[in-house]
Amino acid sequence: KNEVEQSPQNLTAQEGEFITINCSYSVGISALHWLQQHPGGGIVSLFMLSSGKKKHGRLIATINIQEKHSSLHITASHPRDSAVYICAVWSITGNQFYFGTGTSLTVIP
């Protein structure tokens, strides 16, 4: 049983397309994180959300606490956005992070 589910698992887009990655979770959380992992392994934190919406450049993250769902949007996608995007939640009961399996994004020029 996965506490965090992401969709799609794999995504290929043409440069310039609007991209959405979804995350659903089943535990009570206090915060949700979106992470980016490039080939080679390094992970970078993109957003930390507990409510509403955040925007950074071409990236937008939203969360609906009632529906236990978050989305990561990329506007005007670019090949350098190609990476694995991981959703992680902090469980208030388990007092730990639970990670999704990631969405592998490839943006084609």
Next chain:
Amino acid sequence: EAEVAQSPRYKITEKSQAVAFWCDPISGHATLYWYRQILGQGPELLVQFQDESVVDDSQLPKDRFSAERLKGVDSTLKIQPAELGDSAMYLCASSWLAGSYNEQFFGPGTRLTVL
């Protein structure tokens, strides 16, 4: 810019051998995490330290894995003996404090291949 350092970046070993990974967190970060990431999956917490104390090692296979953070700064994760199923990326992360509102900073990881 401060970063989490890990070494080695890559390690190839034969099963039954011992391996060790090192992590140096960002200066001042009290909380240090070791994660294992199997290809195609998300990271899985192995052990969490608060300063030099283990906070959570419930997912650490203690028959073969050990971790220490003796002075509350850098940390070592050891596997002895390594098994084929241990092949994975081992990620270290640190944060000021534990908890959801403290951003975790990840190191580049150590990719382990067990032959």
